[in-house]
Amino acid sequence: MSANEVKHLLAERRSALTAELERLTAPPSDPASVSFGKRVGDGTTEAVERLATTATARSIAASIAEIDHALQRLDAGDYGSCENCGRDIPKARLEVRPAATKCVECA
Numbered sequence: 001m002s003a004n005e006v007k008h009l010l011a012e013r014r015s016a017l018t019a020e021l022e023r024l025t026a027p028p029s030d031p032a033s034v035s036f037g038k039r040v041g042d043g044t045t046e047a048v049e050r051l052a053t054t055a056t057a058r059s060i061a062a063s064i065a066e067i068d069h070a071l072q073r074l075d076a077g078d079y080g081s082c083e084n085c086g087r088d089i090p091k092a093r094l095e096v097r098p099a100a101t102k103c104v105e106c107a
Contacts, residue, residue, distance in 0.1 A: 009098055014067045017060050021064070024053050024056060024060070066099040069099070070099040070101060082101070083101045085105070088103075
């Protein structure tokens with residue numbers, strides 16, 4: 001895969017993740033009373049859902065940061081080499097995980 005193809009793939013993935021993150025972090029259209037009470041009700045359910053959404057949003061934000069880091073390495077000419085040991089990252093790994101910055105052994 002050429003550098004331009006990798007850049008395009010990473011940019012597309014970043015765009016999709018950014019859209020998903022915006023959707024997850026948008027204010028609720030029907031703000032419910034979010035609380036943790038002794039009884040399960042709408043407020044408790046909403047609170048649990050928001051906690052799950054927050055965890056997912058953090059994971060997506062971390063993925064976006066990984067993609068940004070890979071794009072920086074691509075621009076610097078370091079893409080495809082392990083940050084730890086300096087060896088080439090196998091092409092199969094980069095095809096599966098284009099934002100990888102470490103070889104399998106170092107990861």
